[in-house]
Amino acid sequence: MIVVSTPTGSIGRQVLDTLVDTDTAVRVIVRDPARLDPRVRERAEVVQGSMTDVDVVTSAFTGADTVLWVVPPDPRAASIAGHVLDFVGPLCAGITTQGVRRVVGVSSLGRGIARNAGQISAIFAMDDLVESTGVHYRSLCMPGFMDNMLRQVHPIRHQGVFYSTLPAGVRVPTCATRDIAAVAAGLLLDDTWTGQQNVPVLGPEDLSDDELAEIMTEVLQRPVRAQQVPAEAYKASLVDHGLSDAWAQGLVDMSAAVQTGIYAVEPGTSRAATPTTFRQWCTDVLRPAVLAA
Incomplete structure (x- = not known):
């Protein structure tokens, strides 16, 4: 059972x-x-x-x-x-x-x-x-x-932008x-x-926000860019949308930890178990969601 x-x-x-x-x-x-x-x-x-x-x-x-x-x-x-x-x-x-x-x-x-x-x-x-x-x-x-990007379908479709706390050029894994x-x-x-x-459980590649935006631009056939949001503004926006202060602060702290490299894994760790690339995910999941928004 x-x-x-x-x-x-x-x-x-x-x-x-x-x-x-x-x-x-x-x-x-x-x-x-x-x-x-x-x-x-x-x-x-x-x-x-x-x-x-x-x-x-x-x-x-x-x-x-x-x-x-x-x-x-x-x-x-x-x-x-x-x-x-x-x-x-x-x-x-x-x-x-x-x-x-x-x-x-x-x-x-x-x-x-x-x-x-x-x-x-x-x-x-x-x-x-x-x-x-x-x-x-x-x-x-x-x-x-990757699926967290679905929370930003509206700004991606109507503003051509997604928001992130990560600095430009910082590459992280996503699955x-x-x-x-x-x-x-x-x-x-x-x-x-x-x-x-x-x-x-890792995706097959590490990507920066600018690289994510480039892939989305190509798959969606519309311009998409990444916009970095300062931590203070990010938290304020979360609270304005109904999140508790504790939960919003936790997300800010989590983002800061990601920036300092907690997602780094030991060299040689196999990534073969998670084959879906961000491009494939955008084709299969994000593009239909954006078209339907």
Whole structure:
């Protein structure tokens, strides 16, 4: 039995696209079953409730061997650490009481070197707590998602610009959520791995914002440029759009940590597991979204 959290989220939904086509028993935890894909409702067992409810999580983990755990964001959370712990406490309790053998968690690059990195630091605390249970664990370590660019479809289409806090010329890795989901699904379906390990999930290239803009210009066939936003203005804009002060500050701190190189990985780390280039992602995902905006 495989349990999938956040089954309507970007990663969980795509993982389920793979799992429902196998013979493996699948169970999902979801607040609103009506939001599930019809294929999932037909194929998977549904446990309705919150991932922060220890009784719900314990019920979902009963008889389960492997779990995918994704902490969903809450931009209005008063505390980043408190938000993450609300989800991790029930997870660790369920692992311990129900004898779950394997957990695949969605984390970030930079573990062991990141300090004061906002949401990234909080998710590393999740990794540590999960590992303290002794469960076999694979921590998927990603950079930023290509799919985050979908939040800027409107300015890309109507202003020919996307906004970023990164200085021009700073190259960082980025990956597609469909590739993260593919790696996660492969681990969930593999019942042979043991121990605890970080798994870097990288796209095939590091790119600067100017290079991203050049690729978008070519794929979208319209001019697109990158506009750097100072950290103070970035935070103010986030708060104006309804984010809590804590969540906005966390995003600012996370961006600063990325600028100082927390996404750097050891030389020779394989990138073959994540094949989607930014150009291909723009063709497949961003271009249809911009045309439909």
